[in-house]
């Protein structure tokens with residue numbers, strides 16, 4: 092079967108689709124097809140998805156796209172022109188590749204691709220990772236045959252589950268490497284220590300590993316609160332801080348001018364490690380960590396349960412993104428703690444110290460997470476795609 096894939100803009104739209112792509116390329120006894128499917132990914136010409144998709148070895152075609160919801164009317168007109176060009180390029184790609192089915196995960200680039208598939212009668216499956224869809228996915232879902240969702244509560248936006256509505260609950264597709272790494276935390280920690288050249292991490296000294304990050308782009312407020320409070324955390328934990336590419340120059344400035352503080356011993360100083368971004372190492376970081384601080388992007392709904400990783404979630408306070416609803420879903424199950432962005436400076440360190448000092452609470456959160464885990468989600472979506480591709484529109 093030929094499967095057209097599209098998703099882009101940020102990592103949160105790319106990694107779930109890559110997990111499904113990996114599944115489609117390596118069918119085994121558990122999968123539907125007897126031989127690997129042929130894949131083509133349509134992303135934007137200059138999008139960050141290009142690097143991630145090519146890194147994974149999936150064929151990539153770039154098209155023109157632009158954000159339509161912008162304040163400047165001139166930009167809106169220019170971007171609308173790009174979208175029209177993108178539709179023409181998508182139609183050409185569909186005519187050339189002749190897909191049996193199309194799979195999209197979000198980002199502006201998906202709009203012309205879904206429209207082209209609709210015009211050429213190619214069935215479309217959308218995956219919505221978040222609990223609440225943005226306006227673009229709501230609109231595109233009208234053109235799609237199926238919408239896969241992470242948890243049952245997300246199905247209502249699409250008329251409920253099949254056969255009444257369009258939704259199927261598959262779970263969040265996580266990378267196979269994470270499923271594998273989460274089976275043995277200790278081994279994951281050893282691997283991470285090797286990949287990051289951080290030998291102290293491999294010591295079995297009972298010191299918890301705290302993973303701090305802010306989504307695929309990094310989060311300024313989380314970074315600043317971390318730099319302000321990290322010295323207080325180091326007597327109780329090792330801290331792996333993914334700063335993000337955008338704020339990396341800020342980290343370098345802070346490290347040059349303010350780190351380490353004179354009162355901190357070299358042993359404690361070496362417990363803090365900052366990195367701009369993690370690629371293949373990310374699966375091991377999630378599996379090895381004992382506690383995380385993160386934004387509440389959709390990945391936390393899938394990756395944290397599989398990794399059984401308790402967290403303090405700090406939803407991005409921007410209208411239209413709706414990360415709070417993602418965080419609430421984990422909090423509702425006793426699987427995470429939520430902190431408002433505006434309270435980071437005062438409350439982040441005390442909240443973390445309380446959780447680090449309470450292994451029983453972390454264990455209860457890990458057990459709640461384990462009940463939400465769907466390590467087979469990529470396979471479930473691959474199966475849905477197979478069924479749609481065989482049925483046609």
Ligand SMILES: CC(=O)N[C@H]1[C@@H](OP(=O)(O)OP(=O)(O)OC[C@H]2O[C@@H](n3ccc(=O)[nH]c3=O)[C@H](O)[C@@H]2O)O[C@H](CO)[C@@H](O)[C@@H]1O
Pocket residue numbers: 101102103104106107197220221304305306307308333367368369370373386387388389390391394407412413414
């Ligand atoms: C600002 C914004 O619009 N954010 C949205 C975006 O977030 P964002 O792109 O941050 O998405 P997520 O938090 O859902 O996913 C981030 C992904 O990047 C990976 N990762 C991250 C850092 C790193 O160093 N290495 C790495 O591999 C994570 O493991 C995860 O798989 O898409 C999500 C999915 O629709 C939404 O829920 C978010 O609201």
